Amino acid sequence: MNCGKTLQLKGLYEAIALIGQGGMGRTFQAKNLGRLGQDCAIKQFLPQFYEPELRQKAIALFDREANQLKELGSHPQIPELISYFEEEGYLYLVQELIEGANLYVELQRDGIFSEAQVCQLLINILPVLQFIHDRQVIHRDIKPENIIRRTGASHNNFVLVDFGAAKAFTSSSNRTGTLIGSAEYIAPEQARGKAFPQSDLYSLGVTCIYLLTGVSPFDLYDDASDRWIWQEKLPTSISHHLVMILNRLLERAISNRYTSAREVLQDLQSLGTYPKPNSESLEESYAPLSIDPKIYPQIATLIELLNLGQWQESDRLTNEIILELGNKDRIARLTAKEIELIDCEIWLAIDRAWMQASNNRFGWSIQQQIWVNLGGKLIYTEDNYWEFAAIYEKFADRLGWRKPSWFNLEFSPRIWRNYENLIFAIDAPLGHLPSLFFWEGFNLVDPVFYRLEVCRQSRNRA
Numbered sequence: 001m002n003c004g005k006t007l008q009l010k011g012l013y014e015a016i017a018l019i020g021q022g023g024m025g026r027t028f029q030a031k032n033l034g035r036l037g038q039d040c041a042i043k044q045f046l047p048q049f050y051e052p053e054l055r056q057k058a059i060a061l062f063d064r065e066a067n068q069l070k071e072l073g074s075h076p077q078i079p080e081l082i083s084y085f086e087e088e089g090y091l092y093l094v095q096e097l098i099e100g101a102n103l104y105v106e107l108q109r110d111g112i113f114s115e116a117q118v119c120q121l122l123i124n125i126l127p128v129l130q131f132i133h134d135r136q137v138i139h140r141d142i143k144p145e146n147i148i149r150r151t152g153a154s155h156n157n158f159v160l161v162d163f164g165a166a167k168a169f170t171s172s173s174n175r176t177g178t179l180i181g182s183a184e185y186i187a188p189e190q191a192r193g194k195a196f197p198q199s200d201l202y203s204l205g206v207t208c209i210y211l212l213t214g215v216s217p218f219d220l221y222d223d224a225s226d227r228w229i230w231q232e233k234l235p236t237s238i239s240h241h242l243v244m245i246l247n248r249l250l251e252r253a254i255s256n257r258y259t260s261a262r263e264v265l266q267d268l269q270s271l272g273t274y275p276k277p278n279s280e281s282l283e284e285s286y287a288p289l290s291i292d293p294k295i296y297p298q299i300a301t302l303i304e305l306l307n308l309g310q311w312q313e314s315d316r317l318t319n320e321i322i323l324e325l326g327n328k329d330r331i332a333r334l335t336a337k338e339i340e341l342i343d344c345e346i347w348l349a350i351d352r353a354w355m356q357a358s359n360n361r362f363g364w365s366i367q368q369q370i371w372v373n374l375g376g377k378l379i380y381t382e383d384n385y386w387e388f389a390a391i392y393e394k395f396a397d398r399l400g401w402r403k404p405s406w407f408n409l410e411f412s413p414r415i416w417r418n419y420e421n422l423i424f425a426i427d428a429p430l431g432h433l434p435s436l437f438f439w440e441g442f443n444l445v446d447p448v449f450y451r452l453e454v455c456r457q458s459r460n461r462a
Helices: 052-072 103-110 115-134 197-213 240-249 261-270 279-285 297-307 311-326 336-341 344-357 364-373 382-399 439-461
Strands: 013-022 025-032 038-045 081-087 090-096 100-102 147-150 158-160 402-404 414-416
Touching: 013 038, 025 090, 038 052, 052 081, 052 090, 100 103, 103 147, 103 197, 115 158, 115 197, 115 240, 115 261, 115 336, 115 439, 197 240, 197 261, 240 261, 297 311, 297 344, 311 336, 311 344, 336 439, 344 364, 344 439, 364 382, 364 439, 382 402, 382 414, 382 439
Parallel strands: none
Antiparallel strands: 013 025, 025 038, 038 090, 081 090, 100 147, 147 158, 402 414
């Protein structure tokens, strides 16, 4: 795309907009005419503009990225390679277009990440790192700019991009080589030209503390005392468990770090198993809240409806409040990110109102106790999705959202109630209401329970 001329390649790919430019080339949004005009991304490398040594490096990086994507692109969180070729002295790589913002852009736009957002990032990205490491590949350039939140996805929505720096690792990986990576994020051994799978874990840890603080990683390490000071830069406190996980990722000695992404994930998921709460702990967690009705008047309306025993109207209003705050028109379109952005005091106030009006029969905390008793966890990934699905069915049965299909005989197959056939009465099964997680809201179970847990812990520390 020069001087008004449209860039069309091999008669198949037509560039329509420049979306990125770096030291060795440009990236275009394009149409794949061979796939009915489907959007794609074209990386154009410009080796002819460099000295011979740099030209060889550019060509090597191009070949490396093409080969890595060819091998790894079968993973849904890695861009699919469509084609790569040379034309008129330029090198081109055509790949799947990932629609969405990278995490650097997201932080600049929306502000620092919360603990829950960082946990969701880790839960999403660690399986991708395990996938590439299992295939003997080290990414070598993990940083916020190379992680894109895919627009419209609710689960596994982070995509790892830019495999130009990636390399295969072998028994000779500890030999000193060329320094590749972004200085703020690379591990100490990588700065010396060596890279291991644990180097990616270190860079992921640095990415997380940057997202939590908004402070350059250079300023999160104190050279005088030779230690990380990122905790001193946190605007709000986070759980001790996550601090321990991040500090182990950030160990300068490889032997002190996690040995694999899988090990980090196991440690992180242990954070996601609730202790069984008792009635005393619930009372402590739900001390009176101060929601100013002028700030959010619908909370006052909800409390009035609940105290009148208007359960169906209360349920509908509860869902409307969450949809309005999440800026969505359907429960199914809410994602973990929207859940996370809703103020803690709103979540806790709604939950307490339901519990008080129902004498602890209804409310998200009651549902959470049932979920935990069934073996449910705080955070799920694609690796244990089927475990989640099985527990969700038991959860729906326990709450009375599904019923026996044959003459109410308990041994008969279960069928879902329609919303209109839910039991809007105080003698409904324990935890029957509210219905946020009913049917199409199943994706919200673990994000909402996680959010409530974080909100309670935050409030108890205050």
